[in-house]
Every structure is written in C-alpha cells, then in structure tokens.
Amino acid sequence: xxxxxxxxxxxxxxxxxxxxxxxxxxxxxxxxxxxxxxxxxxxxxxxxxxxxxxxxxxxxxxxxxxxxxxxxxxxxxxxxxxxxxxxxxxxxxxxxxxxxxxxxxxxxxxxxxxxxxxxxxxxxxxxxxxxxxxxxxxxxxxxxxxxxxxxxxxxxxxxxxxxxxxxxxxxxxxxxxxxxxxxxxxxxxxxxx
Amino acid sequence: xxxxxxxxxxxxxxxxxxxxxxxxxxxxxxxxxxxxxxxxxxxxxxxxxxxxxxxxxxxxxxxxxxxxxxxxxxxxxxxxxxxxxxxxxxxxxxxxxxxxxxxxxxxxxxxxxxxxxxxxxxxxxxxxxxxxxxxxxxxxxxxxxxxxxxxxxxxxxxxxxxxxxxxxxxxxxxxxxxxxxxxxxxxxxxxxxxxxxxxxxxxxxxxxxxxxxxxxxxxxxxxxxxxxxxxxxxxxxxxxxxxxxxxxxxxxxxxxxxxxxxxxxxxxxxxxxxxxxxxxxxxxxxxxx
Numbered sequence: 001x002x003x004x005x006x007x008x009x010x011x012x013x014x015x016x017x018x019x020x021x022x023x024x025x026x027x028x029x030x031x032x033x034x035x036x037x038x039x040x041x042x043x044x045x046x047x048x049x050x051x052x053x054x055x056x057x058x059x060x061x062x063x064x065x066x067x068x069x070x071x072x073x074x075x076x077x078x079x080x081x082x083x084x085x086x087x088x089x090x091x092x093x094x095x096x097x098x099x100x101x102x103x104x105x106x107x108x109x110x111x112x113x114x115x116x117x118x119x120x121x122x123x124x125x126x127x128x129x130x131x132x133x134x135x136x137x138x139x140x141x142x143x144x145x146x147x148x149x150x151x152x153x154x155x156x157x158x159x160x161x162x163x164x165x166x167x168x169x170x171x172x173x174x175x176x177x178x179x180x181x182x183x184x185x186x187x188x189x190x191x192x193x
Numbered sequence: 194x195x196x197x198x199x200x201x202x203x204x205x206x207x208x209x210x211x212x213x214x215x216x217x218x219x220x221x222x223x224x225x226x227x228x229x230x231x232x233x234x235x236x237x238x239x240x241x242x243x244x245x246x247x248x249x250x251x252x253x254x255x256x257x258x259x260x261x262x263x264x265x266x267x268x269x270x271x272x273x274x275x276x277x278x279x280x281x282x283x284x285x286x287x288x289x290x291x292x293x294x295x296x297x298x299x300x301x302x303x304x305x306x307x308x309x310x311x312x313x314x315x316x317x318x319x320x321x322x323x324x325x326x327x328x329x330x331x332x333x334x335x336x337x338x339x340x341x342x343x344x345x346x347x348x349x350x351x352x353x354x355x356x357x358x359x360x361x362x363x364x365x366x367x368x369x370x371x372x373x374x375x376x377x378x379x380x381x382x383x384x385x386x387x388x389x390x391x392x393x394x395x396x397x398x399x400x401x402x403x404x405x406x407x408x409x410x411x412x413x414x415x416x417x418x419x420x421x422x423x424x425x426x427x428x429x430x431x432x433x434x435x436x437x438x439x440x441x442x443x444x445x446x447x448x449x450x451x452x453x454x455x456x457x458x459x460x461x462x463x464x465x466x467x468x469x470x471x472x473x474x475x476x477x478x479x480x481x482x
Contacts, residue, residue, distance in 0.1 A: 065203070069199065070200055072200070076204065080207060084211040087215060088215060091219065091222040161314060162314075
C-alpha cells in the first residue's frame with residue numbers, strides 16, 4: 001500500500017498525469033464530443049460516473065482474482081465486468097430516473113468500452129491503491145477528463161469565429177490544439193513533489 | 194494445466210453470473226413505453242426544430258400521447274398530417290394561428306450608413322463582436338446573413354440591400370433566426386399582426402436619420418394619436434399593444450419616416466402615404482454629410 005495523500009492522488013490523476021493529455025487515453029470522445037461546452041460537460045459527467053463504477057468494480061474484482069491466484073485475468077475480466085456493470089446501471093437509471101437517463105443516455109454506451117476507463121482500472125491495481133484511494137483516483141481522473149474536454153470545447157467554440165487557413169480547418173486544427181494543450185499540461189510535471 | 198483450468202472456470206463463472214444478472218435486470222427493470230409514441234413520432238416531420246416548445250419530435254410525440262400537447266402545435270407538418278395525428282390519438286386538433294418570424298429593421302444598404310468598414314469573417318455574430326459591427330445604427334441589421342444560413346427551411350433570403358426577407362409560406366416559426374441574430378431583430382408573431390414597427394433604433398431626434406433614413410426618430414406622433422393606447426413609446430420606440438384592436442392602418446400614416454408599416458401578403462411592407470419616399474437603388478455613402 002502506498003502512502004500518498006488522497007489530495008496528491010487527486011491532483012496526480014487530474015493534472016499531472018491527465019488521462020487525455022498525458023496518457024492519451026480516451027482520445028475518441030475528446031475529439032468527438034468537444035464541439036460544444038454543454039455536451040462536453042455532460043460527457044465529462046458521464047465519464048466521471050462510469051470511472052467511479054469501474055474503479056469500485058476493479059477493486060473488488062482484483063481482490064477476488066488474487067484470492068483464486070489468477071491475477072493474469074485482470075485485463076479480460078475488467079472489460080467484461082465494467083461493460084456489463086455499466087449496462088446494468090444504465091437500465092437502472094432508465095427505470096429510476098428518466099431525466100438523468102436523457103442527460104447521460106447517449107453517452108453511457110459510448111464510454112463503456114473506452115480505453116480511459118480500462119486504463120483507470122489497470123493503473124489503480126498496478127499502483128496498489130486501496131478502496132478509498134481508488135475512488136479518489138477515479139474522481140481525479142474524471143475531473144481531469146472533464147477539464148480537458150471543457151478546455152477543448154471552449155477553444156473550438158472560439159475557433160469557429162477565427163479566420164483560419166483553409167488547409168487547417170476541422171480535424172487538423174483540433175489535433176494541433178490537442179498537441180499544444182498536451183504540451184502545456186506537461187508543465188504540471190513535478191507538481192506536488 | 195491447473196492454471197488453465199482456474200482461468201477457464203473463473204471466466205466462465207464470471208460471465209455466467211453477469212449474464213444472469215443482466216437478464217434478470219432486463220426483466221425487472223424493463224421500461225414499458227407506449228407503442229403509440231413510435232407511431233406518432235413516425236408521422237411527425239423529424240426535423241427536431243423545436244417550434245412546438247419541446248426539444249425534438251420524440252419529446253413532442255411523448256407529450257402528444259400523454260395528452261399534454263395538441264397536434265396543432267407542430268407548425269412544420271402539413272394540415273393533413275396534423276389531422277391524421279389528431280384522429281389517430283382521438284384528440285382535438287388544437288389548431289393555432291400560423292406564426293412567422295418578423296424582422297424589426299428596414300435599414301438596407303440603400304438607406305443606412307456604415308461608420309466603419311468591416312473586413313473580418315462574413316458573419317453577423319463575428320461582426321457584432323467588433324464594437325457592434327460596421328453599421329452606423331448600432332441596433333440595425335448587419336446583413337451578413339447568419340439567419341439565412343441557419344434557416345433549415347430556406348425561408349430566409351437576403352435581398353439586394355442585404356436585408357433578410359422571410360418567406361411567410363416556408364417559415365415554420367422554429368425560432369432559429371431569433372436565436373442566431375446578434376442584434377435580436379427577429380421575433381415570432383402571428384401572421385395577423387400586420388401593424389409592425391420596423392425599427393429597433395433606441396436613439397431620439399433627427400440625428401438618427403444620419404444613421405438610417407427609415408429609422409424611428411422617437412417623435413411620438415404615432416403614440417399621441419393612437420386610440421385606446423394601441424401604441425405607447427417605450428425606450429424611444431413605439432410598442433404596439435396587440436391585445437388592442439391592431440387591425441388598423443392609421444398609425445402608418447402618422448409616421449414621418451415610414452418606420453411603422455403595414456405588412457401585406459402580396460405587397461410586402463406598406464408605408465404611410467406622407468412618409469418620405471426613398472428611391473435610391475445604390476449604396477448610401479458612408480461618412481457625415
């Protein structure tokens with residue numbers, strides 16, 4: 001068990017090792033859903049939510065796998081468990097809170113098999129985090145993902161009004177910005193010791 | 194050999210448990226939806242314009258089936274479709290008067306001056322960010338056609354003087370142009386609202402005419418002569434009270450600049466006979482005269 005403070009874990013997951021801009025995980029929703037700040041916010045919320053579920057599942061499952069002496073099954077069982085848990089939660093939300101389902105509805109199936117979610121589950125087991133630490137790690141990762149998405153959406157909204165060269169319009173420019181954002185997030189390295 | 198067996202057994206158990214859980218959840222948590230919603234949705238035009246007040250056709254269909262709305266709210270469907278939906282659901286048609294988007298500006302390039310040349314992106318939203326755009330009249334139409342671009346129904350075209358013209362037949366009152374106009378010049382009105390204040394200039398006095406020859410100078414003649422408070426002056430602009438009898442052409446005769454017009458289906462905007470005639474076909478020159 002590591003002795004990092006919970007606050008450091010949060011900062012680490014959200015800024016220093018931002019999932020999108022430092023690990024390059026979850027690039028698909030990062031490029032796809034960053035057109036508008038409003039949808040970016042919703043997507044960020046959905047990802048944070050799924051990450052939290054995935055983190056809890058991965059923690060329990062990991063303990064189980066170690067108990068039966070088959071930790072090499074991590075990767076494959078994480079995928080299966082996370083995907084079906086999110087399915088389950090989706091059905092539950094649809095039944096219990098139609099309003100929440102409409103807000104998250106389209107995004108949930110999109111992110112169940114996303115690499116950012118699986119990455120989170122694998123990282124937290126590799127880092128040997130306990131239950132509380134795992135939850136904080138998931139919240140941090142979700143916050144970092146939301147931050148990256150919001151920054152991108154804000155920039156892209158402004159860019160719609162900018163006079164950009166025709167060769168760089170669309171995806172090209174988005175990738176430029178993603179690169180520069182990633183560079184600037186490198187500046188957080190060393191934060192918190 | 195043992196490890197393989199453990200792996201197989203563990204994964205087998207895991208997937209089995211999850212499968213049973215999902216099947217059980219699907220049974221238990223299944224949400225029963227009214228099948229009529231799908232049918233009604235298929236009958237709606239599926240343009241998701243939001244004119245009915247709901248986010249999209251699906252939500253409107255849900256409201257229709259739940260009895261919270263009437264088919265007449267959909268201004269995009271044809272009359273036959275609306276009747277068909279009403280008959281299918283066994284509800285009243287709830288017909289409403291057709292509404293259209295109306296522009297409150299007559300300052301085309303032939304009558305309104307520019308105070309600056311704008312060379313940025315040809316979009317009203319972008320131009321308005323640069324100290325309100327190049328028009329001398331701060332409140333006037335910038336003429337780059339954001340409304341024309343945003344209209345899904347090709348109901349708006351820009352005329353020769355860079356003013357948008359709304360095709361009453363094609364307009365569905367979805368409100369996209371109302372939202373996109375940075376100067377808030379569009380508003381939705383029933384077609385029977387024919388007495389129309391065609392200006393948004395909040396300035397007062399003859400100086401306003403330097404900016405635009407057809408602007409309202411806030412002289413107040415229309416309000417003073419109006420019977421039964423039909424027209425009142427609010428913030429230097431006449432406001433027509435449409436709850437009063439507004440089916441009168443008298444106010445357009447009072448307006449010296451022709452800022453109050455009568456909107457006719459065939460003839461377009463009719464000005465008062467006493468108002469100044471402007472016959473200029475080219476662009477009005479910039480600068481102070």
